[in-house]
Amino acid sequence: MTAIARNEDRGIGLATRRRLAGFARILRDNGFRVGLAETRDALAVLASPPAVRASSLQSALRALFCATHSDWEKFDDVFDAFWRGRAGSAPLPLAGRGWG
Numbered sequence: 001m002t003a004i005a006r007n008e009d010r011g012i013g014l015a016t017r018r019r020l021a022g023f024a025r026i027l028r029d030n031g032f033r034v035g036l037a038e039t040r041d042a043l044a045v046l047a048s049p050p051a052v053r054a055s056s057l058q059s060a061l062r063a064l065f066c067a068t069h070s071d072w073e074k075f076d077d078v079f080d081a082f083w084r085g086r087a088g089s090a091p092l093p094l095a096g097r098g099w100g
Contacts, residue, residue, distance in 0.1 A: 012047050020046065023082050024065075030078050032071050038064060054083075 024039045041064055050056035058079055066072045 012043060016046060017043065026082050027065055027078060030074060032065055032074075032078075033067055034065055058083075 020039065020042055024034045024042070027034045042061060045051060045057070045060045045064060048060075050060050058076070061079065062072070062075045066075050
């Protein structure tokens with residue numbers, strides 16, 4: 001069974017996977033080092049109980065995607081701009097926002 005099939009079994013649909021892929025791309029566009037392994041792990045996070053609460057999901061994804069101090073400083077602004085539609089003080093390239 002593929003990872004995609006396992007995630008579909010957990011209720012992670014195509015729209016959610018596309019939205020997460022868009023978020024990973026936005027993180028890369030903002031200097032984060034995000035690859036396939038991190039994106040796959042983020043799918044597992046989305047399928048877990050903490051994903052029900054936005055604050056828990058944000059914390060879990062921050063721990064997963066942030067490798068440097070700079071990443072930690074930027075993550076909340078990028079997360080809010082992408083998932084909540086709020087840009088912080090710095091403009092962010094939000095090409096992936098239309099997915100969902």
